[in-house]
Amino acid sequence: MSTALSIRNLSVYYDRFRALFDVDIEVGDAQIVAIIGANGAGKSSLLKAIVGQVPRVEGDMRFGDISLIGRPTPDIVAAGVALVPEGRRLFSSLTVEENLDIGWQIGRRGSTQLGDIYRYFPVLAEKRHQRAGELSGGQQQMVALGRALLANPRLLLCDEISLGLAPVIIDSLYAILPEICAKGTAILVVEQDISRSLSIADRFYCLLEGRVSLSGRPGEVSRAAIEASYFGGD
Numbered sequence: 001m002s003t004a005l006s007i008r009n010l011s012v013y014y015d016r017f018r019a020l021f022d023v024d025i026e027v028g029d030a031q032i033v034a035i036i037g038a039n040g041a042g043k044s045s046l047l048k049a050i051v052g053q054v055p056r057v058e059g060d061m062r063f064g065d066i067s068l069i070g071r072p073t074p075d076i077v078a079a080g081v082a083l084v085p086e087g088r089r090l091f092s093s094l095t096v097e098e099n100l101d102i103g104w105q106i107g108r109r110g111s112t113q114l115g116d117i118y119r120y121f122p123v124l125a126e127k128r129h130q131r132a133g134e135l136s137g138g139q140q141q142m143v144a145l146g147r148a149l150l151a152n153p154r155l156l157l158c159d160e161i162s163l164g165l166a167p168v169i170i171d172s173l174y175a176i177l178p179e180i181c182a183k184g185t186a187i188l189v190v191e192q193d194i195s196r197s198l199s200i201a202d203r204f205y206c207l208l209e210g211r212v213s214l215s216g217r218p219g220e221v222s223r224a225a226i227e228a229s230y231f232g233g234d
């Protein structure tokens with residue numbers, strides 16, 4: 001298996017506050033990897049570091065044969081990394097289709113096109129001319145995921161895509177990730193919800209207060225061990 005993303009000794013700082021401590025993470029080319037951890041564990045900081053959106057990083061991050069350290073965000077996106085950010089960050093006064101088109105404009109050309117997004121999420125085809133701000137939270141999350149997919153990433157980063165959504169909507173979002181992965185996109189899924197992300201992950205890493213407290217394959221680690229490394233304590 002070749003490696004899409006290789007992170008070694010990664011530390012992230014916000015001024016003098018250190019959010020990540022010497023984190024090591026590997027994502028294989030055809031893998032879904034879950035990052036789990038409680039509030040404030042450093043999950044978003046990890047994703048933001050990958051796309052060049054934290055003030056200071058130390059360590060080594062390689063995407064294929066490209067070093068990501070110190071590289072500007074547009075170059076990282078152009079190289080094939082797309083982020084579905086926490087909170088979606090849509091342009092609420094633009095239509096569904098205009099929001100989706102942004103992914104197409106800033107990303108790489110590839111096999112995923114607008115019609116694929118409407119096939120994954122038929123409700124977006126119905127609402128394609130509606131303003132994004134008028135959609136439900138779940139529909140907005142579909143637009144955010146669709147926008148990232150239209151950049152035809154080799155590595156897709158999903159930050160808490162299930163947050164605040166109804167289980168049926170979360171199911172529809174999660175259902176497409178294995179298909180995306182099978183088409184050749186490695187996926188890094190960040191979630192507080194352990195069960196949901198472990199259900200689709202080939203491998204997981206648990207973060208606790210900025211450090212990797214446990215990693216492994218979901219089926220090979222007990223639930224008790226995962227919970228202990230998630231919550232900390234003895």
Ligand code: ATP
Nearest residue numbers: 014017019037038039040041042043044045046192
């Ligand atoms: P959540 O699930 O709440 O999003 P998280 O695991 O994603 O949490 P981060 O958002 O990465 O955690 O935060 C890790 C730590 O870094 C927290 O202590 C947080 O307060 C701190 N932090 C995050 N962003 C900043 C920032 N811009 N400036 C200062 N500290 C920050």
